[in-house]
Amino acid sequence: xxTQILMPxxxxxxxxxxxxxxxxxxxxxxxxxxxIAEIETDKATMEVEAVDEGILRQILVPAGTEGVAVNTxxxxxxxxxxxxxxxxxxxxxxxxxxxxxxMAAASTQEPVAAAxxxxxxxxxxxxxxxxxxxxxxxxxxxxxxxxxxEMRRDPSVFLMGEEVxxxxxxxxxxxxxxxxxxxxxxIDAPISEMGFAGLGxxxxxxxxxxxxxxxxxxxxxxALDQIINSAAKTLYMSGGQMGAPIVFRxxxxxxxxxxxxxxxxxxxxxxxxxxxxxxxPYSAADAxxxxxxxxxxxNPVIFLEHEILYGASFEVPTDPDYVVPIGRAxxxxxxxxxxxxxxxYSVKTALEAAELLAxxxxxxxxxxxxxxxxxxxxxxxxxxxxxxxxxxxxxxxGFAGIGGEVAMQxxxxxxxxxxxxPVRVCGADVPLxxxxxxxxxxxxxxxxxxxxxxxxxxx
Amino acid sequence: MVQKxxxxxxxxxxxxxxxxxxxxxxxxxxxSLHSPAILLERYRSMLLIRRFEEKAGQLYGMGAIGGFxxxxxxxxxxxxxxxxxxxxxxxxxxxxxxxxxxxxxxMDAKGVMAELTGRRDxxxxxxxxxxxxxxxxxxxxxxxxxxxxxVPLGTGLAFAHKYxxxxxxxxTYFGDGASNQGQIYEAxxxxxxxxxxxxxxxxxxxxGMGTAVARIAAGTKLYKRGEGFxxxxxxxxxxxxxxxxxxxxxxxxxxxxxxGPYILEMETYRYxxxxxxxxxxxxxxxxxxDMRDHHDPINHVAKLLxxxxxxxxxxKAIDNEVKAICSDAAEFALASPEPDAxxxxxxxxxxx
Numbered sequence: 001x002x003t004q005i006l007m008p009x010x011x012x013x014x015x016x017x018x019x020x021x022x023x024x025x026x027x028x029x030x031x032x033x034x035x036i037a038e039i040e041t042d043k044a045t046m047e048v049e050a051v052d053e054g055i056l057r058q059i060l061v062p063a064g065t066e067g068v069a070v071n072t073x074x075x076x077x078x079x080x081x082x083x084x085x086x087x088x089x090x091x092x093x094x095x096x097x098x099x100x101x102x103m104a105a106a107s108t109q110e111p112v113a114a115a116x117x118x119x120x121x122x123x124x125x126x127x128x129x130x131x132x133x134x135x136x137x138x139x140x141x142x143x144x145x146x147x148x149x150e151m152r153r154d155p156s157v158f159l160m161g162e163e164v165x166x167x168x169x170x171x172x173x174x175x176x177x178x179x180x181x182x183x184x185x186x187i188d189a190p191i192s193e194m195g196f197a198g199l200g201x202x203x204x205x206x207x208x209x210x211x212x213x214x215x216x217x218x219x220x221x222x223a224l225d226q227i228i229n230s231a232a233k234t235l236y237m238s239g240g241q242m243g244a245p246i247v248f249r250x251x252x253x254x255x256x257x258x259x260x261x262x263x264x265x266x267x268x269x270x271x272x273x274x275x276x277x278x279x280x281p282y283s284a285a286d287a288x289x290x291x292x293x294x295x296x297x298x299n300p301v302i303f304l305e306h307e308i309l310y311g312a313s314f315e316v317p318t319d320p321d322y323v324v325p326i327g328r329a330x331x332x333x334x335x336x337x338x339x340x341x342x343x344x345y346s347v348k349t350a351l352e353a354a355e356l357l358a359x360x361x362x363x364x365x366x367x368x369x370x371x372x373x374x375x376x377x378x379x380x381x382x383x384x385x386x387x388x389x390x391x392x393x394x395x396x397x398g399f400a401g402i403g404g405e406v407a408m409q410x411x412x413x414x415x416x417x418x419x420x421x422p423v424r425v426c427g428a429d430v431p432l433x434x435x436x437x438x439x440x441x442x443x444x445x446x447x448x449x450x451x452x453x454x455x456x457x458x459x
Numbered sequence: 460m461v462q463k464x465x466x467x468x469x470x471x472x473x474x475x476x477x478x479x480x481x482x483x484x485x486x487x488x489x490x491s492l493h494s495p496a497i498l499l500e501r502y503r504s505m506l507l508i509r510r511f512e513e514k515a516g517q518l519y520g521m522g523a524i525g526g527f528x529x530x531x532x533x534x535x536x537x538x539x540x541x542x543x544x545x546x547x548x549x550x551x552x553x554x555x556x557x558x559x560x561x562x563x564x565x566m567d568a569k570g571v572m573a574e575l576t577g578r579r580d581x582x583x584x585x586x587x588x589x590x591x592x593x594x595x596x597x598x599x600x601x602x603x604x605x606x607x608x609x610v611p612l613g614t615g616l617a618f619a620h621k622y623x624x625x626x627x628x629x630x631t632y633f634g635d636g637a638s639n640q641g642q643i644y645e646a647x648x649x650x651x652x653x654x655x656x657x658x659x660x661x662x663x664x665x666x667g668m669g670t671a672v673a674r675i676a677a678g679t680k681l682y683k684r685g686e687g688f689x690x691x692x693x694x695x696x697x698x699x700x701x702x703x704x705x706x707x708x709x710x711x712x713x714x715x716x717x718x719g720p721y722i723l724e725m726e727t728y729r730y731x732x733x734x735x736x737x738x739x740x741x742x743x744x745x746x747x748x749d750m751r752d753h754h755d756p757i758n759h760v761a762k763l764l765x766x767x768x769x770x771x772x773x774x775k776a777i778d779n780e781v782k783a784i785c786s787d788a789a790e791f792a793l794a795s796p797e798p799d800a801x802x803x804x805x806x807x808x809x810x811x
Binding site: 241 | 510516517519520522525527552581584587591592593594595604608612616620622646648649735737738751805807
């Protein structure tokens with residue numbers, strides 16, 4: 001059957017071009033793959049190949065023509081004795097060839113609001129009040145227990161990372177796991193963050209549940225492409241066919257005197273990306289409950305720990321079924337005068353500031369965010385509606401940070417309740433210095449939070 | 460060209476020939492691979508990929524396919540030969556020149572084409588496009604747009620096969636361009652260290668985008684890139700589907716036996732530019748014409764079939780059949796509606 005050859009688009013941006021040269025003449029036989037013409041696009045001179053076979057019956061657009069719109073019929077290919085008069089008239093072919101108007105894929109659908117809320121807390125299960133037995137555990141032990149319990153529960157869970165097996169963890173978080181689960185499930189990785197992060201994602205795509213430990217999240221920058229492009233985006237890009245149930249965990253933020261390359265907080269980096277969940281617990285109970293939730297979660301979860309908290313002790317539920325839902329903040333201290341949000345180590349800073357404030361008769365409400373994405377906007381907003389004032393605390397840099405996001409959520413949802421502009425207490429906008437005095441100056445301190453609260457209270 | 464067998468043993472590798480080429484020894488080749496029945500199957504598989512890609516190129520020209528579109532024309536023997544050595548349950552992963560791989564795994568041409576046009580019935584419901592398609596059913600794990608990133612993912616798939624002790628292998632494809640990505644060596648190290656069943660298939664089509672291999676690689680014998688990790692490798696004539704299949708069988712069989720990874724460097728060629736908007740000025744017309752005229756993988760099999768007495772009409776019938784599949788796929792892909800606006804928000808996270 002005779003067909004029209006249309007002016008092709010040969011780049012994502014081309015709308016028209018010059019038909020510079022015909023390489024076949026009328027009457028020539030063409031077969032698929034033959035170069036029949038050259039056209040100049042907005043970028044380069046390109047060759048046009050025939051797709052259909054037959055005789056080049058008629059050239060409709062002569063060589064040298066400029067401004068030929070994409071999808072204009074430029075020639076007709078057909079059999080020797082076929083009637084091509086309808087096609088040769090230059091009209092758009094009907095039937096077999098879809099019309100260009102059908103091609104124009106411009107969506108007529110209503111534009112969708114860009115600002116769909118990041119947090120949809122309604123679908124997140126409420127945390128059930130735990131009334132069972134507890135025992136005193138360090139955060140380090142709580143994390144280990146969470147992994148051990150989940151590995152007992154599900155044989156598809158394995159732990160991989162540098163020094164996690166024989167060395168028992170660079171920070172001894174995986175103490176005893178090699179003994180209990182063996183080298184098949186507790187695996188020492190070479191110093192190849194990008195490689196073993198990618199390996200973990202591949203294993204997760206196939207249905208295993210890897211826990212990938214980074215010795216610190218500073219080293220995960222080497223693996224960022226695998227975390228974002230492979231882990232976070234594949235579910236969407238596959239139309240829901242293939243997700244990565246994987247946990248990336250390790251210490252995040254400043255430790256003590258390890259300077260700029262080992263001290264960064266990555267909460268805002270990961271929280272920026274759809275397709276990831278990001279949690280950053282403070283207490284041992286939350287560390288355990290959230291890590292168990294993270295391991296069971298069918299999505300990639302960034303689990304941000306804190307080196308200085310590893311040795312801190314808290315009461316921890318002993319029930320192996322105790323989990324903390326991802327996406328729920330915790331009110332760490334009740335108060336009526338000001339809302340302070342914090343996560344990870346900053347919760348300690350905020351609580352210490354609250355003590356100082358209490359001495360002056362100011363009752364601060366401290367919200368431990370626990371989950372950065374999804375963010376429990378409802379709990380924050382409900383608190384601010386009562387206190388009318390907001391101070392955010394984080395170790396990370398303020399610019400484009402978590403505090404900025406928290407403040408914006410409050411502005412969107414409780415603007416009329418605010419009695420003062422929110423204030424952010426953040427890491428200083430410098431690479432973290434080594435010197436003890438400078439390091440202290442660079443990180444949020446209770447005194448800084450104290451001052452910020454005084455400022456939002458105009459006192 | 461010198462014909463030499465390359466041992467599976469990593470300690471017994473020999474370079475051969477001035478151009479580093481080596482071929483499988485004919486006496487090792489499985490004669491059944493040359494039977495007309497097998498060759499007809501391979502002929503059809505390769506032709507289906509070619510016709511599909513031609514159709515995709517045409518739809519791109521009509522503006523029905525947007526963005527980037529990297530065609531596989533010329534390289535059909537590679538995926539066809541490799542796939543013939545696999546069994547259901549094996550996993551396959553590649554980068555962005557992926558349409559041929561999807562068709563080879565048996566993914567439906569309609570679903571692939573509808574994804575190219577960004578429509579509802581595409582494999583990713585229009586949310587992935589040319590470079591990002593997947594089929595768990597067919598063991599096809601993408602379709603990845605970042606050069607080299609699929610290689611550690613493939614090591615993870617192979618790791619999972621070993622972890623589950625399911626006897627399957629992962630074939631991980633990448634190009635000559637990706638061969639200079641650092642993460643590939645991280646992956647090779649782990650693959651060999653843990654003896655995971657991973658076949659690294661380097662599709663050396665001579666150009667990483669517009670840059671010839673020798674211009675960016677300090678060592679152009681890419682099959683040797685695993686030597687330091689003890690991974691055996693060899694070159695294969697990637698324009699000959701039988702040689703590809705034979706080599707794949709040996710590598711896959713070694714991997715299934717627990718002998719660990721293997722590198723197959725496929726010497727192949729893409730006829731089209733890197734993507735649709737590449738005028739390919741970095742190579743001569745003569746070079747392309749020589750490959751098309753004298754090394755075409757489909758013509759090669761057609762000739763063998765003719766020599767074996769297979770009727771030309773039979774081949775023409777196959778061509779008509781696969782053309783119809785591709786035309787139907789195009790029609791389907793153009794008729795399928797765009798995704799519903801609500802799809803914008805779905806598949807970001809699995810609802811737990």
